[in-house]
Amino acid sequence: MAGEFLPFTRPSIDEETIAGVAEVLRSGWITSGPQVKAFEAALAAHCRGRPVRTLNSGTAALELALRIAGIGPGDEVITSPLTWVATSNVVLTVGARPVFVDVDPVTRNLDLDGVEAAITPRTKAVIPVDLAGLPVDRDRIYEIARRRGLRVVEDAAQSFGANWRGTPIGAAGDLVAFSFHANKNITTTEGGALVLNDAAEARLCEKLRLQGVTRSGEDGMDVDVLGYKFNLTDVAARIGLGQLTQLEAFTAGRRELARRYFERFDTTLGCELPVADFAQSNWHMFQVTLPLPRLAFDRAGFIRQMRERGVGVGVHYPAVHLFGLYRVMGWREGDFPHAERIGRSIVTLPLFPAMTVADVDRVCAAVSEVIRGGLS
Numbered sequence: 001m002a003g004e005f006l007p008f009t010r011p012s013i014d015e016e017t018i019a020g021v022a023e024v025l026r027s028g029w030i031t032s033g034p035q036v037k038a039f040e041a042a043l044a045a046h047c048r049g050r051p052v053r054t055l056n057s058g059t060a061a062l063e064l065a066l067r068i069a070g071i072g073p074g075d076e077v078i079t080s081p082l083t084w085v086a087t088s089n090v091v092l093t094v095g096a097r098p099v100f101v102d103v104d105p106v107t108r109n110l111d112l113d114g115v116e117a118a119i120t121p122r123t124k125a126v127i128p129v130d131l132a133g134l135p136v137d138r139d140r141i142y143e144i145a146r147r148r149g150l151r152v153v154e155d156a157a158q159s160f161g162a163n164w165r166g167t168p169i170g171a172a173g174d175l176v177a178f179s180f181h182a183n184k185n186i187t188t189t190e191g192g193a194l195v196l197n198d199a200a201e202a203r204l205c206e207k208l209r210l211q212g213v214t215r216s217g218e219d220g221m222d223v224d225v226l227g228y229k230f231n232l233t234d235v236a237a238r239i240g241l242g243q244l245t246q247l248e249a250f251t252a253g254r255r256e257l258a259r260r261y262f263e264r265f266d267t268t269l270g271c272e273l274p275v276a277d278f279a280q281s282n283w284h285m286f287q288v289t290l291p292l293p294r295l296a297f298d299r300a301g302f303i304r305q306m307r308e309r310g311v312g313v314g315v316h317y318p319a320v321h322l323f324g325l326y327r328v329m330g331w332r333e334g335d336f337p338h339a340e341r342i343g344r345s346i347v348t349l350p351l352f353p354a355m356t357v358a359d360v361d362r363v364c365a366a367v368s369e370v371i372r373g374g375l376s
């Protein structure tokens with residue numbers, strides 16, 4: 001029954017990239033250097049000329065975005081509770097207060113009416129999250145931000161390669177954070193990048209990612225701001241360069257697999273499917289909710305039975321405000337019903353460029369079999 005095990009995701013690193021990495025390793029310069037410069041130039045070209053700086057994670061990109069926007073103690077930052085915990089953790093690490101707003105149950109992204117209603121005089125920024133690579137409505141979020149005087153830090157960790165009305169994510173807007181973690185649409189193993197507004201922000205980003213060091217002062221060097229150790233290595237940047245040349249093919253491949261899911265997924269099972277946005281989404285994930293109230297087993301039981309059939313299933317993500325750290329700060333069950341229900345019932349089905357449509361068919365058949373076996 002089970003064939004070869006199909007994970008929910010797997011990176012595709014080609015031989016050209018592997019050879020390129022070997023060359024970097026032999027070159028004598030392995031940390032931040034010429035490969036980082038070249039990767040940043042290629043990313044800037046993708047972002048239609050906006051300045052881009054690489055970092056050692058998407059989390060670092062989000063944290064530096066908040067620092068560059070001047071956000072700190074006393075400030076409120078609005079974001080989604082249905083995201084990877086990094087999104088709100090960085091609000092806490094810069095000393096500001098996260099303000100969660102429930103998601104739209106169809107897009108699973110921030111409900112923008114809710115964002116508008118949550119703005120107070122202390123609100124300084126909003127962090128929209130493009131969950132699964134489905135872009136948040138950029139026209140509407142920037143209209144709100146302009147009218148209410150807010151900075152926007154786009155958590156585009158999952159939406160590299162997606163677009164809003166034809167404009168690549170990152171090519172427009174305020175501060176845009178990407179992640180190149182192993183599971184993302186392009187990877188550097190670990191890594192990230194921040195798209196900035198101008199040369200001054202780019203210089204501040206360079207300073208903050210390396211201890212706050214600036215080339216000036218009496219000894220040709222000074223530290224005038226508290227920085228971090230967030231730089232990307234040349235080894236990682238070389239992987240990123242190799243990945244970037246395949247971005248279009250990766251996205252096209254993911255889109256084709258997503259189409260197959262919509263063709264083959266049994267819509268009578270009671271699962272909620274993602275928004276079928278074939279023009280804009282980069283199909284970072286294909287996620288469905290389970291009809292848990294009608295099932296004889298829980299999500300863990302579903303995942304176990306899928307594993308038995310040779311299919312890996314992920315969970316992205318339980319609602320952030322119900323994690324212990326956030327509960328002690330006062331959030332509780334019932335605060336954000338859509339995020340909580342989706343967070344409890346969502347599963348990520350396999351979707352990655354090296355998969356075939358036959359794999360999708362196999363996943364759909366396994367899902368049907370498992371769910372039908374649990375329906376009363």
Ligand SMILES: *Cc1c(COP(=O)(O)O)cnc(C)c1O
Nearest residue numbers: 057058059084086157179180181
């Ligand atoms: C992956 C991810 C991050 C963090 O990126 P890292 O590179 O793992 O630090 C932040 N937000 C979202 C939505 C993500 O998916």
